[in-house]
Amino acid sequence: MSIRTPLCDLFDIEHPVLLAPMADVSGGAIAAAVSRAGGLGLIGGGYGDADWLALEFDTAGETRIGVGFITWSLTQQPHLLDLVLDRAPAALMLSFGDFQPFLRKIRDGKTKLIVQVQTLDQARECVDAGVDAIVAQGTEAGGHGGTRSTLPFVPAVVDVAKDIPVIAAGGIADGRGLAAALALGAAGVLCGTCFFASDESLASENAKQAALCGSGEDTQRSSVFDLARGLDWPDGWNLRTMRNAFTNQWSENIGGLRQNLAEEQARFAIARDLDDTDIAPVIIGEAADLVRAIEPAQDILYRMISQAEDRLQRTSRLVEPNNKGLRR
Ligand SMILES: Cc1cc2nc3c(=O)[nH]c(=O)nc-3n(C[C@H](O)[C@H](O)[C@H](O)COP(=O)(O)O)c2cc1C
Numbered sequence: 001m002s003i004r005t006p007l008c009d010l011f012d013i014e015h016p017v018l019l020a021p022m023a024d025v026s027g028g029a030i031a032a033a034v035s036r037a038g039g040l041g042l043i044g045g046g047y048g049d050a051d052w053l054a055l056e057f058d059t060a061g062e063t064r065i066g067v068g069f070i071t072w073s074l075t076q077q078p079h080l081l082d083l084v085l086d087r088a089p090a091a092l093m094l095s096f097g098d099f100q101p102f103l104r105k106i107r108d109g110k111t112k113l114i115v116q117v118q119t120l121d122q123a124r125e126c127v128d129a130g131v132d133a134i135v136a137q138g139t140e141a142g143g144h145g146g147t148r149s150t151l152p153f154v155p156a157v158v159d160v161a162k163d164i165p166v167i168a169a170g171g172i173a174d175g176r177g178l179a180a181a182l183a184l185g186a187a188g189v190l191c192g193t194c195f196f197a198s199d200e201s202l203a204s205e206n207a208k209q210a211a212l213c214g215s216g217e218d219t220q221r222s223s224v225f226d227l228a229r230g231l232d233w234p235d236g237w238n239l240r241t242m243r244n245a246f247t248n249q250w251s252e253n254i255g256g257l258r259q260n261l262a263e264e265q266a267r268f269a270i271a272r273d274l275d276d277t278d279i280a281p282v283i284i285g286e287a288a289d290l291v292r293a294i295e296p297a298q299d300i301l302y303r304m305i306s307q308a309e310d311r312l313q314r315t316s317r318l319v320e321p322n323n324k325g326l327r328r
Contacts, residue, residue: 003178003308006165007188010112010133011090014038015305016188017178018114018167019195019297021045021068021093022143022283026192028059030200030297035063037298038305042066042093047073047231048080057087064090066114070144071097072234078102085109093135096144096237103129116169116190118146118237123157127164134161135190138170139221142193142285144237145170151184158185171216173287175307179315182308193285194304198297206275207282208294210242216286218242222251225281227261228268241281242288246271 007016017039019026023046031041043056045067053067067084071094074080081102084092092106095116106113116135117123126134136157138150150170158166165188168181173194181189195201197208221238224247241247246268250257257264271279284291 003182003305003312005182005187007133007167010165010187011040013040015301016182017301017304018042018066018091018188018190020143020169020190020192021066022192022196022201023047023070025196025201025203025283026068027200027202028056028061028065030195030198030202031056031065032060032063033198033200033297034195034301035060035065037301039301040064040066040090041297042068042091043089045069045074045080045084048077050080050083053080053083057084066091066093066111068093068095068114068116071095071099071102073097075101081105085111091132095135095137097234099131100129114167117157118148120156120160123160127161131164133165133167133187135167135169136186137190138168139240140171140216140286141169142196142219142240142287143283144233144239145221146237151180154181154184154186171285171287173290175304175309176311177287178304178308179311182312183315191304193287194291194300195297196284197291197294198300199294200297204275204277206277207280210277210282211284211288211291212293214242214282214284214288214291216288219284219286219288220247220251222247223254224250224257225268227254227257228265230265239281239283240285241283242277244282245278246281 005016015038019034019041021042021044023044026044034041066089091112093114112132114133136154154168168186169190172189197211223238226233
């Protein structure tokens with residue numbers, strides 16, 4: 001048995017599951033592990049660092065992987081696009097910003113372009129531009145995101161996407177989520193949170209341990225960590241993390257944080273070096289409840305697939321033949 005969707009054909013993969021390009025977390029080892037298990041792993045190009053990217057592509061070796069960038073940040077260092085296109089990734093994912101300036105260069109090669117969206121207007125722009133796949137990201141997602149919820153947002157994007165495969169993201173962490181996403185019309189899923197604490201993830205040891213104890217209710221969206229990291233994020237997106245002492249202190253008092261910024265940035269930098277998760281962020285989403293063990297990425301993916309197959313079969317058994325037709 002297997003689950004085959006147009007996404008499998010698009011990327012020539014066995015399972016319709018993509019590893020999210022999580023900045024500082026999705027390196028070459030986890031991307032390659034997910035790809036070897038039959039999905040597609042994306043390295044998290046994040047805010048861009050040429051040496052880091054080269055190292056992580058080398059780590060992935062010959063395994064076919066993809067890569068993702070934060071679009072507004074790539075705009076500030078566009079040369080990184082050439083660097084990764086030279087590696088001929090299977091897919092390049094752009095999120096958070098205007099992808100149009102990069103369209104032609106990506107189209108010139110064989111790399112497929114995935115764009116992650118948080119609004120229907122962004123989805124329509126993707127359709128007009130003819131991107132290869134659209135990620136519909138719900139607010140449940142770990143990391144940066146918008147305000148729409150996955151359950152109603154995914155089918156709404158499917159409706160505007162026409163023939164372009166839609167990939168659901170945000171709160172999908174096991175086979176139940178994958179089955180639900182397929183039922184919504186998605187061609188597959190993009191997952192971050194469920195891989196955050198995997199063996200191959202580059203998340204710190206304390207962050208992985210904190211994730212194992214976390215619940216979706218312990219997470220929140222805010223911009224405190226962007227301010228603390230000195231990242232100039234445009235309006236419209238903020239960061240879902242676990243709550244900790246730092247968010248408790250500042251998320252309701254952004255003005256206060258701005259007034260004390262230099263001091264707080266210094267405190268934050270020390271905490272990050274010490275892997276102190278009371279102050280440094282644990283970036284996971286509402287699916288935190290489903291992350292309960294540190295295990296190989298391959299095991300997470302295989303379990304997701306077999307659970308989804310089981311769910312889809314059971315669900316189809318709920319449909320009874322009805323000779324009388326629908327009563328209206
Ligand atoms: C630790 C972490 C870092 C992330 N970093 C990025 C990133 O650099 N670029 C990006 O496009 N998305 C990033 N995301 C969001 C993912 O692309 C994806 O939308 C999200 O993980 C899906 O929801 P889930 O976390 O519930 O699986 C990140 C997510 C997490 C959990």
